Amino acid sequence: MATSPNIAKKNSVFIASSLDGFIADQNGSIDWLHSFPNPDNIDMGYAEFMAQIDAIVMGRTTFETVCNFDMEWPYRQTVFVLSNTLQQIPSTHRNKAQLVRGSVKEILAQIHQQNYHRLYIDGGKTIQHFLREDAIDEMIITTIPILLGDGYRLFGELPHPLSFRCAESKIFLEGIVQNRFCKMKK
Amino acid sequence: MATSPNIAKKNSVFIASSLDGFIADQNGSIDWLHSFPNPDNIDMGYAEFMAQIDAIVMGRTTFETVCNFDMEWPYRQTVFVLSNTLQQIPSTHRNKAQLVRGSVKEILAQIHQQNYHRLYIDGGKTIQHFLREDAIDEMIITTIPILLGDGYRLFGELPHPLSFRCAESKIFLEGIVQNRFCKMKK
Numbered sequence: 526m527a528t529s530p531n532i533a534k535k536n537s538v539f540i541a542s543s544l545d546g547f548i549a550d551q552n553g554s555i556d557w558l559h560s561f562p563n564p565d566n567i568d569m570g571y572a573e574f575m576a577q578i579d580a581i582v583m584g585r586t587t588f589e590t591v592c593n594f595d596m597e598w599p600y601r602q603t604v605f606v607l608s609n610t611l612q613q614i615p616s617t618h619r620n621k622a623q624l625v626r627g628s629v630k631e632i633l634a635q636i637h638q639q640n641y642h643r644l645y646i647d648g649g650k651t652i653q654h655f656l657r658e659d660a661i662d663e664m665i666i667t668t669i670p671i672l673l674g675d676g677y678r679l680f681g682e683l684p685h686p687l688s689f690r691c692a693e694s695k696i697f698l699e700g701i702v703q704n705r706f707c708k709m710k711k
Numbered sequence: 712m713a714t715s716p717n718i719a720k721k722n723s724v725f726i727a728s729s730l731d732g733f734i735a736d737q738n739g740s741i742d743w744l745h746s747f748p749n750p751d752n753i754d755m756g757y758a759e760f761m762a763q764i765d766a767i768v769m770g771r772t773t774f775e776t777v778c779n780f781d782m783e784w785p786y787r788q789t790v791f792v793l794s795n796t797l798q799q800i801p802s803t804h805r806n807k808a809q810l811v812r813g814s815v816k817e818i819l820a821q822i823h824q825q826n827y828h829r830l831y832i833d834g835g836k837t838i839q840h841f842l843r844e845d846a847i848d849e850m851i852i853t854t855i856p857i858l859l860g861d862g863y864r865l866f867g868e869l870p871h872p873l874s875f876r877c878a879e880s881k882i883f884l885e886g887i888v889q890n891r892f893c894k895m896k897k
Contacts, residue, residue, distance in 0.1 A: 544875065544892065545866035546732045560874060656858065670877050670892050672842065674869030680731035683860030688746060689730065690886030691856050700876030702890050706730065706856050709886075 534642045536582075536633075538652055538664040539574050540679065547676035548649050557671050561698045569667055569697050578602055580641035582625075582632070582655075585611050587648030592618060605636055607651055629658040653681040664689065667703040720828045722768075722819075724838055724850040725760050726865065733862035734835050743857050747884045755853055755883050764788055766827035768811075768818070768841075771797050773834030778804060791822055793837055815844040839867040850875065853889040 541558050542548055549555050581600055583591075585608035591599065592615070604622040606614065614622045625632045636644065646655050655661050666679075689706035696702050727744055728734055735741050767786055769777075771794035777785065778801070790808040792800065800808045811818045822830065832841050841847050852865075875892035882888050 550872075557872065561876075668877070668890070670875040672866060672869055672873040672875070674867070674872065680858060681860070683858055686736075686743065686860060687858040689856040689858070690747075691854070691882055691888035692886075694880040694882055694888050694890075696877055696880055700878075700895075702877035702880050704854070704880075704888050704890075 532642045534633075534637065534644075535662045536644045536646050536655060536660055537574070537578070538646050538661055538666070539571065540647070540652070540664075541667040541669055542679045543673045543676070544668055544670045545672045545674065546679050547673045548679045549677040550673050551675045551677075553677065557673065558669055560669060560671055561701055563698055567697060569701070569703055570665070570695075574665060575602075575645070577643055578645045579643045580605060580636060580639075581645045581647060582607065582636070582651060583646075584608070584648040584651040584654075586650065588622065602645075603639075603641065605632070607632065607654075629655055629660050633660065649677055649679060652679065656680070656687065657683055659687060661687075662708045664706045665703060666706065667697075667701060670700055670702070718826075718828045720819075720823060720830075721848045722830045722832050722841060722846055723760070723764070724832050724847055724852070725757065726833070726838070726850075727853040727855055728865045729859045729862070730854055730856045731858045731860065732865050733859045734865045735863040736859050737861040737863075739863065743859065744855055746855065746857055747887055749884055753883060755887070755889055756851070756881075760851060761788075761831070763829055764831045765829045766791060766822060766825075767831045767833060768793065768822070768837060769832075770794070770834040770837040770840075772836065774808065788831075789825075789827065791818070793818065793840075815841055815846050819846065835863055835865060838865065842866070842873065843869055845873060847873075848894045850892045851889060852892065853883075853887060856886055856888070 580602050581604045583606060585606060588606045598621055605625045606622050607625055611624060614624055625635055646652055688709040690709055691704050692707045693705040766788050767790045769792060771792060774792045784807055791811045792808050793811055797810060800810055811821055832838055874895040876895055877890050878893045879891040
């Protein structure tokens, strides 16, 4: 199947970060994500975001973390798992996930060929990998206003700077701020 | 002069950062701060912020940078310069700045004794130093939505996490976001 050039392709990030830019603390814990009381369990736009998504792209680490969650499989969309070490998707998840390999460009071509165009790029390493290839169009970053001091960073080194613009900003739970950044066209 | 305990003391930060948390790029440059066209030269709340400030606290590096600016001295408030190496303030700036030494607690006691209570804490190292002592009450962070990949970080390591809340969020120039974070009371 050929890719249709007139379908709008978009690679989006939807992630929570500490105020100092960490997505997990130094022990890999994300308990601090829940440091703000959320009695009504509001989703801060997650369902609305996911409704616009055709497929999810994540790294092996994130995939295995989600597989091990003590809950139902959380995605209705096909998940593409980036891995050079995983030989195959475990049989329990073969109807949910596909393995992809290669450069970002090759991976995107494989996914677009299957007619998935609006992609949710998830997991710290995968996001950094896509950013290094300038392959992220939109980032919705929910900042939990805690300074952790150390941990696993959302952003990493880049071959050259990347310019976005903040298109939208919302405050949730009287303290959490969510900013939506769109890539500036060159 | 004894400090008056009923005067509200506040230590504030007002700084610009890249989206990945840098205050200067790897060459120490801040040219990217001006990557958004600002034809009307709006100040993004700086004058309004400064109107609430009694004195400025900065490190030697920031002080020397400001001294070397090819412009008039930019502050009407007294500047307190933190330095363990500087022996005295240069004679050209002795009516503008005072040298302070000691722990954050000792420095603040010296400044409060002179009846300055609403302080602007400026400069990367000084901000990090004050945060390590949990001595920052408010941070107004203007995020320039550029990913630099490397540089001098706004935030550093901490002895323990610090919780803030985002009290306000504004978008300027259709792309720059400014968030105001207030320290959570314990």
